Amino acid sequence: MIKAIDWKDGKVIILDQSILPFDISYIECTDFRMVAEAIKGLRIRGAPAIGIAAAMGVALAAQDIEARNPDELLKRLEPVFETMLKTRPTAVNIRWAIERIRNYLIANKDKDIFRLKEMLIIEAKKILDEDIEVNKTIGRFGAELIKDGYRVLTHCNAGALATGGYGTATAAIFVAAEQGKKIHVYVDETRPVLQGARLTSWELLQAGIPVTLIPDSAAGAIMKRGEIDIVIVGTDRTVRNGDVANKIGTYSLSVLAKENNIPFYVAAPLSSIDLSIPSGEDIPIEERDPSEVTHIRGKIISEEASTLDTHKSGHPRLGMVQIAPDGVTAKNYAFDVTPARYITGIITEKGIYKPSEIKDIK
């Protein structure tokens, strides 16, 4: 199984997704700022994966802080928490991971400072390991929805690359395939950053699962032709009333699914559920550089982050292919909100819930 992130020899190792599938290259982060840049530049992406990265970034930062006691360590980590929280606003997993680390530090204030720094590394690795287990459980629940012969449509990448491993939406697909069901996955290319085309189709092909890539704009027509049995997507933040933020284009898919009587499911680990927000209207939506829209494979990585570059194949990475005239205005919301009424069910590690039941989840 592909690993998007790991901790090895005192470094955070990140598979550089900005250049996948053309180059398989790893960034070795020795400083929390490198981790933050990797998150901002979509070198690591997907809600659970960036939560794990934030936790590991904090653990990395702690090793370099010379603090006399746990209180001082916590105080000096606050700016690091802030840096991580500012990288990407929509996925709640970063806040979830930072809160977990902060609470962990508070609960272990009696420990020796050197031991506590080591414990932070162990806790960050635990977040990664637990995420994999959560995904396997989501996969088992989700697979119950996928019947033999089903054609599944997914959007963006809610796969192993977006998590500690297995993915959320794709976990259901992987488990269904392991159960011997014959399934076929349709993958939206997912403009503008093409996570479907570049990442999901790559992951599924490697797992030996039949996949067909479609332009985002074809989803409705393909549903109407009767070629899709179920839609399963991931989420960056699911809130109290069951509204779901996910990659831009998810909302349109949900409306099209309803119009065509196709069940629409969201795979959501509890780390992506934010009960502090009443409705989707209050979810902060990240707006990214318009060049991602005006250029194919636009500037998904900020210029200043290019010191992280590791790609070798010479494949265009930065905004090489312009598809719109100079001076045109482009809008680039990275996420949208799907209202609960379009969602058939939310698959969590606790089971499958109706959107209206999410508020009662423990």
Ligand code: MRU
């Ligand atoms: O901008 P990205 O690539 O980080 O967006 C990712 C998604 O929208 C995923 O569907 C979501 O994070 C769920 S990943 C299990």
